Amino acid sequence: MTFSRADLELLRQTASGGACVLVSTHIHPDPDAVGSALAAAEMLSQLGARPRVILEDEVPSRCKNLPGAERIDVYAAAKTESPFAAAVIVDAGSLSRIGDVRNLLTPDAILFNIDHHVSNDRFGAVNFVDVECAATAEMLFLLLRELNLILTPGLADNLLAGLLTDTGRFRYSNTTPRVLRLAGDLIEAGAHVTDITNGMYYDIPSADILSMGAVYSTLELHQNGRISLLFARLDHLVEDPDTVVDIALSIRGVCVAALLSETREGKIRVSLRSKHSINVARIAESLGGGGHERAAGFRMKGTLETVRDRVLPILREEVRTKIDKPAFEEA
Amino acid sequence: MTFSRADLELLRQTASGGACVLVSTHIHPDPDAVGSALAAAEMLSQLGARPRVILEDEVPSRCKNLPGAERIDVYAAAKTESPFAAAVIVDAGSLSRIGDVRNLLTPDAILFNIDHHVSNDRFGAVNFVDVECAATAEMLFLLLRELNLILTPGLADNLLAGLLTDTGRFRYSNTTPRVLRLAGDLIEAGAHVTDITNGMYYDIPSADILSMGAVYSTLELHQNGRISLLFARLDHLVEDPDTVVDIALSIRGVCVAALLSETREGKIRVSLRSKHSINVARIAESLGGGGHERAAGFRMKGTLETVRDRVLPILREEVRTKIDKPAFEEA
Numbered sequence: 001m002t003f004s005r006a007d008l009e010l011l012r013q014t015a016s017g018g019a020c021v022l023v024s025t026h027i028h029p030d031p032d033a034v035g036s037a038l039a040a041a042e043m044l045s046q047l048g049a050r051p052r053v054i055l056e057d058e059v060p061s062r063c064k065n066l067p068g069a070e071r072i073d074v075y076a077a078a079k080t081e082s083p084f085a086a087a088v089i090v091d092a093g094s095l096s097r098i099g100d101v102r103n104l105l106t107p108d109a110i111l112f113n114i115d116h117h118v119s120n121d122r123f124g125a126v127n128f129v130d131v132e133c134a135a136t137a138e139m140l141f142l143l144l145r146e147l148n149l150i151l152t153p154g155l156a157d158n159l160l161a162g163l164l165t166d167t168g169r170f171r172y173s174n175t176t177p178r179v180l181r182l183a184g185d186l187i188e189a190g191a192h193v194t195d196i197t198n199g200m201y202y203d204i205p206s207a208d209i210l211s212m213g214a215v216y217s218t219l220e221l222h223q224n225g226r227i228s229l230l231f232a233r234l235d236h237l238v239e240d241p242d243t244v245v246d247i248a249l250s251i252r253g254v255c256v257a258a259l260l261s262e263t264r265e266g267k268i269r270v271s272l273r274s275k276h277s278i279n280v281a282r283i284a285e286s287l288g289g290g291g292h293e294r295a296a297g298f299r300m301k302g303t304l305e306t307v308r309d310r311v312l313p314i315l316r317e318e319v320r321t322k323i324d325k326p327a328f329e330e331a
Numbered sequence: 332m333t334f335s336r337a338d339l340e341l342l343r344q345t346a347s348g349g350a351c352v353l354v355s356t357h358i359h360p361d362p363d364a365v366g367s368a369l370a371a372a373e374m375l376s377q378l379g380a381r382p383r384v385i386l387e388d389e390v391p392s393r394c395k396n397l398p399g400a401e402r403i404d405v406y407a408a409a410k411t412e413s414p415f416a417a418a419v420i421v422d423a424g425s426l427s428r429i430g431d432v433r434n435l436l437t438p439d440a441i442l443f444n445i446d447h448h449v450s451n452d453r454f455g456a457v458n459f460v461d462v463e464c465a466a467t468a469e470m471l472f473l474l475l476r477e478l479n480l481i482l483t484p485g486l487a488d489n490l491l492a493g494l495l496t497d498t499g500r501f502r503y504s505n506t507t508p509r510v511l512r513l514a515g516d517l518i519e520a521g522a523h524v525t526d527i528t529n530g531m532y533y534d535i536p537s538a539d540i541l542s543m544g545a546v547y548s549t550l551e552l553h554q555n556g557r558i559s560l561l562f563a564r565l566d567h568l569v570e571d572p573d574t575v576v577d578i579a580l581s582i583r584g585v586c587v588a589a590l591l592s593e594t595r596e597g598k599i600r601v602s603l604r605s606k607h608s609i610n611v612a613r614i615a616e617s618l619g620g621g622g623h624e625r626a627a628g629f630r631m632k633g634t635l636e637t638v639r640d641r642v643l644p645i646l647r648e649e650v651r652t653k654i655d656k657p658a659f660e661e662a
Contacts, residue, residue, distance in 0.1 A: 169500055170514070171528040180515035183501070184508040197502040202581035206552055206559070209582060213547030219540050228537070250533035251540060 001130035001139065003146045010126055012147070014086045014110055015047035022084035022104060023053045026097040031200055032162035034063040034072070036090040036136040039158040040114065041068065043140065044088065046149045051088075054078045056099030061239070065199050066161055067154035075101050086110045089124070091136040093117040114139050134174035137162025141182050153190030160191040165200055204240075211236040215244055215259075222312060225253040226319045229312070231304050232261040241271055249273040255323050256280065256315055260304050267299045268307040277322045283314055332461035332470065334477045341457055343478070345417045345441055346378035353415035353435060354384045357428040362531055363493035365394040365403070367421040367467040370489040371445065372399065374471065375419065377480045382419075385409045387430030392570070396530050397492055398485035406432050417441045420455070422467040424448040445470050465505035468493025472513050484521030491522040496531055535571075542567040546575055546590075553643060556584040557650045560643070562635050563592040572602055580604040586654050587611065587646055591635050598630045599638040608653045614645055 015021060023041045025033035034055075041051040053072045063069055083106045092098055092115060105111075113124030116133040133139050137159040144151060163183055167175045170183070187193055215238070218231040228248045238244055241259060248257035256278045259271040270287075272280035273295050280296040289298025300307050346352060354372045356364035365386075372382040384403045394400055414437045423429055423446060436442075444455025447464040464470045468490040475482060494514055498506045501514070518524050546569070549562040559579045569575055572590060579588035587609045590602040601618075603611035604626050611627040620629020631638050 169528075171525055173525055175518065175524045177515035177519040180511045180518065184511035184515070187506065187511065188508040193506045194502055194504055197500075198581075202577075203583050204578070204581050206550065206556065206582045206584075209547050209550050209578065213544050213550070216540050216544030216547065219537065219544070221537055225537065246533075247535070247540065250529075250535050251537045252534050253537075 001128065001133070001142055003128065003143065007126045007128070008146060010110070011112060012047060014112075015044050015049035017048060019049045019086060020084060021049045021051045022087035022101075022109075023051050023090070024055060024087065024092075024098045024101045025090050026092040027056045027099045029055055029057060029060065029063070029091075031060075031063050031066075031165040032135045032137055033091040034059055034069065035066055035158040035161035036114070036140055037072070038066055038068040039137065039140050039144075039155050039162075040088045040090050041071075042152065042155050042158070043144060043147070043149055047147070052078075052080070052084075054080075054101055054104065056101050062200050062203060063161070065195075067157050075099065075104075078104075080104055084109055086112075088112040088114060090114045090140070091116075093119040094121045095123045114143065134172075134176065134179050135162040135166035137166070138179060138182060141186075151185070151189040153192075156186040156189040156191035157196055160186045160193065160196050161200060164197060169197070169201065208238040208240070211238045212244060216247070219248070219251075221251075221254075223316050223319045223324075225251075226255045226323055227312070227315050228254045228257045229308065230257075230259045231308075232259060233304070234262045234264070237261060245271045245273050249275065255319060258311060258315065260307055260311075262304065263299065267301055268304060269297065269299050270307065270311060271295075271297045278318055283318065286314075287311075332459065332464070332473055334459065334474065338457040338459070339477060341441070342443060343378060345443075346375050346380035348379060350380045350417060351415060352380045352382045353418035353432075353440075354382050354421070355386060355418065355423075355429045355432045356421050357423040358387045358430045360386055360388060360391065360394070360422075362391075362394050362397075362496040363466045363468055364422040365390055365400065366397055366489040366492035367445070367471055368403070369397055369399040370468065370471050370475075370486050370493075371419045371421050372402075373483065373486050373489070374475060374478070374480055378478070383409075383411070383415075385411075385432055385435065387432050393531050393534060394492070396526075398488050406430065406435075409435075411435055415440060417443075419443040419445060421445045421471070422447075424450040425452045426454045445474065465503075465507065465510050466493040466497035468497070469510065469513060472517075482516070482520040484523075487517040487520040487522035488527055491517045491524065491527050492531060495528060500528070500532065539569040539571070542569045543575060547578070550579070550582075552582075552585075554647050554650045554655075556582075557586045557654055558643070558646050559585045559588045560639065561588075561590045562639075563590060564635070565593045565595070568592060576602045576604050580606065586650060589642060589646065591638055591642075593635065594630065597632075599633055599635060600628065600630050601638065601642060602626075602628045609649050614649065617645075618642075 021044050023037050025037045037053050041053050044051040056075050085106045111124040112126045114128045118131045120129045214236040215230050215232045220229040228251050230248045245259040256274045261269045263269050274280045279293045281291050281293050284291050284296035284298045287298045352375050354368050356368045368384050372384050375382040387406050416437045442455040443457045445459045449462045451460045545567040546561050546563045551560040559582050561579050576590040587605045592600045594600050605611045610624045612622045612624050615622050615627035615629045618629045
């Protein structure tokens with residue numbers, strides 16, 4: 001990413017002299033969203049602004065210990081004197097992704113759009129968008145250097161949280177040499193790698209352990225162990241279902257995994273994960289949901305059993321055609 | 332670590348001209364041991380030697396896909412023509428740690444000792460020992476640079492396996508800036524970070540998922556949620572008990588965790604893990620076991636219930652004195 005001098009200058013001017021600047025991110029924020037918002041706020045403070053971080057939703061529990069998280073306001077409870085004429089929006093592909101928080105902007109507000117999503121629609125007056133970055137945190141780190149700001153330990157913690165989680169703890173294919181070297185720089189600057197990782201991945205409510213026990217005991221394997229299914233009844237819902245469906249995909253030999261969970265509104269939520277050439281986004285879309293190629297989901301009326309009987313034949317067919325007998329052009 | 336020119340020269344000379352060099356590591360090898368042995372063998376090949384990797388024990392299943400692992404011989408089945416006059420021993424604090432493999436050495440064999448353990452007793456003619464290194468893999472990486480060898484993708488995979496696992500996936504306090512920058516270099520050199528991480532952490536036998544379900548369902552919390560206990564009956568033993576006891580320690584608020592497992596020889600194996608100031612090595616030692624401050628264990632006669640009743644009061648007392656009422660000098 002090369003930053004234009006004009007864009008950097010506009011950011012400096014906008015932030016100077018104690019200007020009130022809104023910082024926000026997408027609804028249902030993940031650690032890259034929260035960490036990047038907090039990092040952006042600190043960078044704005046260094047530039048002279050008075051930033052306010054306001055999100056549509058509550059900060060998830062695993063982000064509550066990030067430095068500065070206590071200063072985040074939730075939209076419904078946020079008191080604002082007047083609308084904001086400037087905002088830094090991080091990790092959001094479009095302005096609609098910040099939810100009702102956009103009601104806090106003046107019609108002509110200057111928007112700085114900092115993001116790494118392929119789907120980003122360039123909604124800002126200034127668009128710092130780099131799809132080569134693994135995380136928005138990585139974008140902010142590059143911007144911080146460009147602006148010659150100080151990498152404080154608090155900034156380092158918030159940026160590390162984003163890098164860690166958007167790369168799946170340095171596991172996904174977006175774990176580039178640059179990502180790891182930046183992580184090294186963050187630790188050198190004082191990031192608390194043990195505390196941040198523990199907070200993101202090792203702070204499980206005890207009720208979740210009991211629920212995971214009950215859910216793991218429901219394991220079904222199909223199609224010669226290529227498909228794994230887990231089932232969660234209402235009394236076994238866990239705070240972080242991603243961990244559970246990731247475990248289902250982690251089974252030796254499994255190519256596609258599904259977690260079927262009862263929901264309070266009476267539907268079954270299906271979370272899909274895949275390895276290799278199985279595109280679960282397409283399956284989820286065909287059933288009214290959506291997502292990414294390797295992680296997608298949908299909701300469907302029925303019981304755990306009826307939804308299983310609806311989904312399993314589709315997964316079987318997918319494994320038969322994509323894994324067991326790959327098409328000629330894929331072989 | 333600074334390597335002496337004389338030591339480096341001795342290594343070059345020893346390895347030159349097709350010399351047969353033994354490579355080995357400690358019994359019950361972990362990924363840093365196996366990855367480092369394989370990396371050392373490739374480095375010796377680049378220097379002109381014909382290395383043989385011979386270990387006392389089987390390669391653990393999570394290391395079987397490391398590049399070159401198929402060439403590792405197990406001592407009991409290894410055919411050797413004559414004893415080895417030179418050996419590179421990695422990740423072993425003393426020569427006794429390689430088990431019966433030491434029977435394959437001539438009495439005057441030149442030993443190269445490459446390790447990062449504090450307990451290393453400098454058993455080699457050459458001792459490349461640096462306790463500041465997070466992993467023996469890190470030592471080998473520094474040595475590789477010093478020798479100007481080629482960092483092939485296979486070497487990069489083996490070194491990454493060691494760095495990853497000895498830092499707990501870049502989580503423990505030994506995750507220095509250098510570790511992460513070296514990991515970046517390894518990925519740049521072609522290490523397959525997704526495959527290696529999946530092989531180390533996400534290749535779980537399906538029977539283990541069902542067993543983990545049964546074990547998680549036994550969770551007990553004591554002393555206001557500071558102590559967590561899990562119980563594994565013989566029919567619920569898992570291939571990798573470390574994962575299970577780590578989960579017990581990952582529960583919000585828990586300071587000390589124990590997994591009590593039945594064993595085939597009729598004893599109870601107790602695995603202890605701790606956070607903060609609780610020293611589980613001392614507890615394990617007082618009961619006939621051993622280990623590190625944060626991870627230790629022992630075996631005891633009895634049933635799951637009688638051993639629980641023996642251990643729990645000790646853990647309660649530890650939490651009472653160390654966590655609830657820290658001594659004056661620790662406050």
